[in-house]
Amino acid sequence: MSDIRKELKYLSSHEWARVEEDGTVTIGITDHAQDALGDVVYVETPEVGSRVAVGEEAGVVESVKAASDIYTLVSGEVIAVNDALQDAPETVNSSPYDDGWFFRVKPDDLSELEEALDAADYRDLLESEE
Amino acid sequence: MGNKTALYATHQAMGGKLVDFGGWDMPLHYGSQIEEHHKVRQHAGMFDVSHMTVIDVTGTDAKSYLQYLLANDVAKLDSLYGKALYSGMLTPEGGVIDDLIVYNLGDWYRVVVNCSTREKDLAWMNKIAANYNVTLTERAELAMIAIQGPQAIAITKSLVGSDKVTVIDQLKIFQGLPAGDWFIGRTGYTGEDGLEIMLPNEQAAEFWNALANAGVAPSGLGARDTLRLEAGMNLYGHEMDESVSPLAANMGWTIAWQPTERDFIGRTVLEEQKAAGKLHKLVGLVLRERGVLRAEQVVSVDGSDEKGVITSGTFSPSLGYSIALARVPAAIGSHCQVEMRGKQVTVEVVAPNFVRNGKALI
Numbered sequence: 335m336s337d338i339r340k341e342l343k344y345l346s347s348h349e350w351a352r353v354e355e356d357g358t359v360t361i362g363i364t365d366h367a368q369d370a371l372g373d374v375v376y377v378e379t380p381e382v383g384s385r386v387a388v389g390e391e392a393g394v395v396e397s398v399k400a401a402s403d404i405y406t407l408v409s410g411e412v413i414a415v416n417d418a419l420q421d422a423p424e425t426v427n428s429s430p431y432d433d434g435w436f437f438r439v440k441p442d443d444l445s446e447l448e449e450a451l452d453a454a455d456y457r458d459l460l461e462s463e464e
Numbered sequence: 465m466g467n468k469t470a471l472y473a474t475h476q477a478m479g480g481k482l483v484d485f486g487g488w489d490m491p492l493h494y495g496s497q498i499e500e501h502h503k504v505r506q507h508a509g510m511f512d513v514s515h516m517t518v519i520d521v522t523g524t525d526a527k528s529y530l531q532y533l534l535a536n537d538v539a540k541l542d543s544l545y546g547k548a549l550y551s552g553m554l555t556p557e558g559g560v561i562d563d564l565i566v567y568n569l570g571d572w573y574r575v576v577v578n579c580s581t582r583e584k585d586l587a588w589m590n591k592i593a594a595n596y597n598v599t600l601t602e603r604a605e606l607a608m609i610a611i612q613g614p615q616a617i618a619i620t621k622s623l624v625g626s627d628k629v630t631v632i633d634q635l636k637i638f639q640g641l642p643a644g645d646w647f648i649g650r651t652g653y654t655g656e657d658g659l660e661i662m663l664p665n666e667q668a669a670e671f672w673n674a675l676a677n678a679g680v681a682p683s684g685l686g687a688r689d690t691l692r693l694e695a696g697m698n699l700y701g702h703e704m705d706e707s708v709s710p711l712a713a714n715m716g717w718t719i720a721w722q723p724t725e726r727d728f729i730g731r732t733v734l735e736e737q738k739a740a741g742k743l744h745k746l747v748g749l750v751l752r753e754r755g756v757l758r759a760e761q762v763v764s765v766d767g768s769d770e771k772g773v774i775t776s777g778t779f780s781p782s783l784g785y786s787i788a789l790a791r792v793p794a795a796i797g798s799h800c801q802v803e804m805r806g807k808q809v810t811v812e813v814v815a816p817n818f819v820r821n822g823k824a825l826i
Contacts, residue, residue, distance in 0.1 A: 372686060373498045375779040376754050394805070396756045398497060398690060398779050401805065427496070 336460065337365040339431055343407055343447050344456035350431065351407035351447060354438070359408050359447070362435040363395060363426065366460055371397035374426040379415040379437045386412055386439060388446055393436060395426065404436060408446045414438040469514035470607045470665035474672055478682050486580030488515040490685055497686030501781040504654055504691055505822050508613035509683035510675050513653075515579040518606055518662060519589065522572040523598035530566060530573055532728055533592050535710060537720035541568035546641040548651060551718055552710045553577075553585070554730030558737065559706035560713065561588055563698060565651065567640045574640070574647070578700050592729070606647075607668035611680060612658035612691075614822060617650075620659055623674050632659065653688065655695025655820045690778050693787065696748065696817035702759060702776045703746060703789055711737055712791055714746040714816055742794040748816040749774065749788040750826060755804055757788035757811070764801040764808070768793040774802065782819045783826075789816050 342350040348367035378394040386392040386406040393404035415437045426434040466489040480491030503509045530538045536551035562581045567574040631643040640649030647662040704713035757777030772792030780787045
């Protein structure tokens with residue numbers, strides 16, 4: 335069974351979000367997602383200063399096997415991206431919830447996260463997909 | 465649940481991620497397909513290829529039967545005991561039913577075909593066999609392990625008895641010989657030197673574990689695909705199938721046009737195609753920037769309204785960028801455009817051969 339972190343929020347497309355102490359939101363892909371993709375070889379993150387919106391493509395992750403769009407869980411301005419993934423995309427496989435984060439957003443409205451899945455919902459989703 | 469090879473439990477015990485492949489439960493990888501790929505290029509890796517179908521062809525007409533059945537000519541193997549030949553098996557319309565390897569074993573032949581095509585291959589081979597004095601015997605009791613990489617042969621020799629070492633030492637590239645109840649071929653699907661060993665199912669797990677303990681990396685279908693693609697080798701169902709001429713699949717070299725009096729299935733249509741000139745050909749594509757070329761992406765070529773298609777595409781672990789095989793209009797130049805995720809991207813056109821024996825060819 336893949337690792338699901340209790341404190342995170344999730345999308346059915348297998349991204350996670352973590353609310354940081356300063357109120358910004360970090361986005362990445364789940365352990366289940368990295369396992370399903372296999373070895374990650376490229377990550378395309380949005381640019382710092384650009385805007386991302388819920389429901390719109392915010393980036394791309396490509397593995398040897400497949401390409402997959404990345405979605406955000408909150409709309410807002412991108413204030414940081416994980417540049418380390420450019421040279422070490424395999425970090426997404428080895429540390430999907432920590433060193434393998436994708437980008438960080440200053441949210442327009444943090445309540446958007448209420449629409450996302452919590453850990454229990456996400457676990458149910460994975461079990462139903464098996 | 466799919467078919468299981470004799471090594472199924474071993475793959476599970478070693479942490480293999482098992483997926484369906486042509487009706488068989490086979491390991492995709494054991495953790496990282498890229499690491500497995502590098503192990504094969506730099507040291508040694510092994511693959512369970514027991515799902516492939518082994519068919520022995522015996523009987524007084526074995527040679528004439530295969531000369532009619534196959535586009536390549538088994539007469540090339542005459543007096544070369546153990547020598548192997550790569551060939552297409554074609555429809556009367558000149559499409560590819562399957563690609564296969566046939567070994568000359570004196571008064572009989574051993575044929576190895578793909579797993580996903582097993583049933584139609586056997587049906588076709590049996591149908592043609594009705595007019596010949598031949599017997600086809602499937603050897604499902606044999607497992608097959610491919611050991612590939614620069615250290616593959618040396619490590620294998622360190623684990624087997626002296627009788628088998630003697631056989632391995634005799635083997636030339638693309639030759640296979642019996643060794644007791646084993647059959648050892650110096651063949652593979654990776655572009656590296658190595659062996660493919662057929663052995664009784666009940667011996668497979670012990671030998672596999674011995675290889676693993678000697679440092680041979682268990683490797684899955686993921687690495688097998690990136691290795692064969694770097695080596696420019698076709699995969700049935702991708703580069704060719706019954707709708708594709710071997711002339712458009714870089715298999716022209718496998719068609720034995722001489723002697724002209726040898727009739728083989730598909731010959732008439734292929735001769736017409738050859739006389740008419742090539743419409744499509746298989747080329748290699750290279751994308752040195754970020755992004756990965758994928759099968760089924762559409763290829764556009766300057767000076768032709770006809771489109772081409774990527775038949776296989778991947779990230780090349782050895783080269784560090786994306787490569788692909790594509791069937792394209794024969795007029796293609798040094799560059800072409802590929803539609804990737806809604807954008808036209810210019811890529812380089814090369815010969816369909818990217819990496820061999822650990823070295824980049826492009």
